[in-house]
Amino acid sequence: MRVVLAEDGVLLREGLVGVLTRFGHEVVAAVGTAGELAAAVESYRPDIVVTDVRMPPGFTDEGLRAAVELRTGQPDLPVLVLSQYVQRSYAEDLLDSADGTAVGYLLKERIGHVEEFAAAVARVAAGDTVVDPEVVRQLIRHRRDPLARLTPREQEVLALMAEGRSNASIADALTVNEGTVSKHFGSILTKLDLSLSEETNRRVLAVLAYLRG
Amino acid sequence: MHPALLAQALRQRRYVLGVWPWRAVLYLLTGVPLGAAVLVTLTLLAVAGGVLSVVLVGLPLLLVLALAGIPLAALERYRLRLVHPGPLPSAHRPPDEPGLSSWLRTRLQERSTWRELAYALFLGLLLWPVEALAVACVLLIPAGLVAVLPQMIAGGTGGARLLKLWTVESWPAAWALLVAGLLLLPPLAYPLGALAAGRAALTRRLLCPPDSGLAERVDELDRSRMRLVHAFEAERRRIERDLHDGAQQRLVALSMTLGLAGLERPAEPVAGLLAKARVQADEALTEIRELIRGIHPQVLTDRGLGAAVEDVADRSVVPVDVTLDVPDRLPEAVETAAYFAVCEALTNAARHSGASRVTVNGQCRDGELSVEVRDDGTGGADIDAGTGLQGVADRLSVVDGLLLVSSPPGGPTVFRLRVPCPPVRPRS
Numbered sequence: 001m002r003v004v005l006a007e008d009g010v011l012l013r014e015g016l017v018g019v020l021t022r023f024g025h026e027v028v029a030a031v032g033t034a035g036e037l038a039a040a041v042e043s044y045r046p047d048i049v050v051t052d053v054r055m056p057p058g059f060t061d062e063g064l065r066a067a068v069e070l071r072t073g074q075p076d077l078p079v080l081v082l083s084q085y086v087q088r089s090y091a092e093d094l095l096d097s098a099d100g101t102a103v104g105y106l107l108k109e110r111i112g113h114v115e116e117f118a119a120a121v122a123r124v125a126a127g128d129t130v131v132d133p134e135v136v137r138q139l140i141r142h143r144r145d146p147l148a149r150l151t152p153r154e155q156e157v158l159a160l161m162a163e164g165r166s167n168a169s170i171a172d173a174l175t176v177n178e179g180t181v182s183k184h185f186g187s188i189l190t191k192l193d194l195s196l197s198e199e200t201n202r203r204v205l206a207v208l209a210y211l212r213g
Numbered sequence: 214m215h216p217a218l219l220a221q222a223l224r225q226r227r228y229v230l231g232v233w234p235w236r237a238v239l240y241l242l243t244g245v246p247l248g249a250a251v252l253v254t255l256t257l258l259a260v261a262g263g264v265l266s267v268v269l270v271g272l273p274l275l276l277v278l279a280l281a282g283i284p285l286a287a288l289e290r291y292r293l294r295l296v297h298p299g300p301l302p303s304a305h306r307p308p309d310e311p312g313l314s315s316w317l318r319t320r321l322q323e324r325s326t327w328r329e330l331a332y333a334l335f336l337g338l339l340l341w342p343v344e345a346l347a348v349a350c351v352l353l354i355p356a357g358l359v360a361v362l363p364q365m366i367a368g369g370t371g372g373a374r375l376l377k378l379w380t381v382e383s384w385p386a387a388w389a390l391l392v393a394g395l396l397l398l399p400p401l402a403y404p405l406g407a408l409a410a411g412r413a414a415l416t417r418r419l420l421c422p423p424d425s426g427l428a429e430r431v432d433e434l435d436r437s438r439m440r441l442v443h444a445f446e447a448e449r450r451r452i453e454r455d456l457h458d459g460a461q462q463r464l465v466a467l468s469m470t471l472g473l474a475g476l477e478r479p480a481e482p483v484a485g486l487l488a489k490a491r492v493q494a495d496e497a498l499t500e501i502r503e504l505i506r507g508i509h510p511q512v513l514t515d516r517g518l519g520a521a522v523e524d525v526a527d528r529s530v531v532p533v534d535v536t537l538d539v540p541d542r543l544p545e546a547v548e549t550a551a552y553f554a555v556c557e558a559l560t561n562a563a564r565h566s567g568a569s570r571v572t573v574n575g576q577c578r579d580g581e582l583s584v585e586v587r588d589d590g591t592g593g594a595d596i597d598a599g600t601g602l603q604g605v606a607d608r609l610s611v612v613d614g615l616l617l618v619s620s621p622p623g624g625p626t627v628f629r630l631r632v633p634c635p636p637v638r639p640r641s
Binding site: 061117 | 454457458461462463464465466467468469470471472473475476491494495498499502505506510511512514515516520523524527528
């Protein structure tokens with residue numbers, strides 16, 4: 001996969017290039033500012049953009065804004081945003097861009113779990129939605145009333161579901177069998193009064209839309 | 214508006230008709246006998262003290278002479294109320310200790326004591342004669358004109374002398390002079406008023422401590438307080454940036470390296486250590502993330518008060534409903550002060566109140582930002598009990614804001630903050 005990477009910290013940029021290369025991706029451009037990011041996407045037409053939120057020149061949310069802008073111009077461009085903070089409003093901006101498919105919002109510390117990170121990159125590139133469990137946890141806390149009815153296990157399953165995982169992957173993460181996961185799903189859907197299609201990312205979007213109230 | 218000051222009243226059209234000309238005349242007229250009395254007193258004290266000092270009895274008299282300015286100054290300040298809103302402050306400071314000797318020492322060391330003595334000399338020797346002359350000149354002319362008719366009535370038809378210069382013999386002339394005298398009074402009220410105002414200004418200047426300096430100092434204090442707060446904020450941001458660009462990045466890189474090392478499938482014991490190291494790196498990252506947010510939340514810089522408060526509400530243990538009707542961007546100092554105030558209120562609600570629901574309501578109206586944080590807890594919060602709320606109140610006071618806490622035992626607790634909020638300039 002051809003990746004354009006935007007990260008102003010040199011140490012982190014090199015590390016990310018290392019991880020992505022290790023998993024067989026090709027980093028076609030690694031840049032340090034939001035302006036360079038737009039230019040690099042223009043000239044390299046990558047399969048996915050991985051970008052930091054806070055970037056020069058203003059060191060506020062330039063990276064995120066650049067990503068949202070890119071998505072407005074090219075709705076099918078997969079974008080994975082890495083953030084130092086869990087910020088619901090950042091995640092919401094991303095999900096609102098285009099139709100919210102093929103976007104990801106992850107905490108930077110998830111990069112350390114290199115296999116999960118690589119899987120997230122692949123999923124976003126394939127058109128899925130990936131949202132950091134921490135954001136989902138916040139959303140769950142925010143919408144306390146109906147979600148209070150969920151058992152802790154069900155909340156866990158919901159968080160993993162919002163990450164865009166398949167039943168098999170969730171079963172794997174929780175070390176239960178897939179049948180149990182399906183049962184939890186059924187119960188969550190009933191409690192949240194949701195009817196969802198089987199397609200993974202639309203499932204996530206529906207859940208997130210509900211959580212955002 | 215009713216003027217409080219002779220100098221202001223002089224500029225008004227209704228001046229002549231009001232009470233002010235009379236006050237001015239009264240002020241000037243009482244000054245003349247006072248000045249004469251001062252001259253006599255000072256002379257007597259000086260002569261008696263000088264002569265008797267040979268036999269030492271005169272020395273206390275000379276001491277009294279030195280201090281004579283003090284009661285006079287007090288009287289003059291009191292008299293100033295005729296033309297100036299009082300009371301006016303004295304320039305003397307209270308003595309360090311009780312007792313006559315301490316009082317004497319303090320007074321003799323003070324510059325104002327000597328300035329008041331100089332004023333007494335000035336009043337006795339120069340001021341009151343000049344004043345008397347001026348008042349006489351201004352008042353005697355109309356008085357003389359008006360007095361002709363009564364003189365003629367009293368003296369029969371023999372005529373009356375006008376100001377001892379001319380003799381008036383006809384009745385129509387006497388009546389005409391009476392009318393002229395009365396007509397002359399209103400315009401003369403102006404020079405008299407000006408004279409009294411000048412005299413009052415001079416007295417005030419000499420006998421009252423200057424107050425303009427105080428206002429300037431308060432302004433300067435305000436400015437320096439603001440500078441301190443800005444410096445403090447800048448420092449917070451620097452620390453936040455240093456942590457973000459330094460420690461946090463390094464830890465992420467470390468965690469990444471550990472992750473990659475784990476992929477190399479090394480011998481079993483090392484894998485265990487690697488996993489442990491990665492857990493530790495993750496914990497350090499979580500900790501540092503929270504620390505950075507506590508120092509300065511990036512979302513406040515990026516998106517303003519509304520987004521930042523919603524963010525805090527999101528991570529609160531107690532459910533929080535936020536309704537904030539504020540502009541996207543407010544002045545930076547206002548945003549920060551209000552943000553930390555709301556944070557403190559929410560922390561208190563979560564920690565102490567036992568509340569099950571908190572609401573945050575805020576709006577910006579008529580140039581004022583007001584935010585209310587209300588919980589359904591047990592109440593009993595006290596602004597003086599902890600440093601947290603006091604700190605919030607101090608912080609708000611820098612931007613001329615106010616914190617009100619109502620928390621009766623049994624609840625509910627309501628925090629209200631108000632901050633004047635000037636129109637926002639767009640920020641880059």
